[in-house]
Amino acid sequence: MPNHLKETINKLKERGGNIKGEALLSDIEALTKIRDKKSVDIVLENMREMGEKIDLKEIKSSEWYPEYLLSSFIIVSYQFLGLTEKDIFEWGRTATKVSFIAKIILRHLVSIDKAFEECSNYWRKNYDFGNLVPVEMNSKDKYAVVRITDYLSDPLICTFHAGYFKGILEFILPSEKIEIKEERCIHRGDSYHEYLISWGEKE
């Protein structure tokens, strides 16, 4: 077992913070869509060997669980399943399609402006730490800027979130081409993560 992996997990554990059971489950389940069920079992087994037990059957949708379990699951998957950053992005994107609550909430986000206004509340439903801050919305030039603050994790999770944003935008703007770019990042010396979200007609 690589030592640096254990260290990363311990750091995430010390940071604290919780995620809603529903989000934890659907984010993990989304791995079966980009890979398969066996891959989930492999990762769970590797985590168990590191002393981190996740019993999927015991997780209740409406309860809170330590977020480091999800971040660790993603990091361990990357390590042991040979995933690429592109796979992690795709995983985040797919997670929005799996989540039951995301689907219900997204049904009410009929416009990009509404989604922008509501993004902090959406974050708060899934996490009890960090913030998703709407910074700028420019419907004319078709871009928006959002920030994730007070959220220290791992660069892979930034990519996962980027994919997640893309998945959400695809619900709202199904006929547009959507691009997500993380322009600032805590892991590159900035004091928050900042994403430029842009859309435009498909070619």
Ligand SMILES: [Zn+2]
């Ligand atoms: Zn970042």
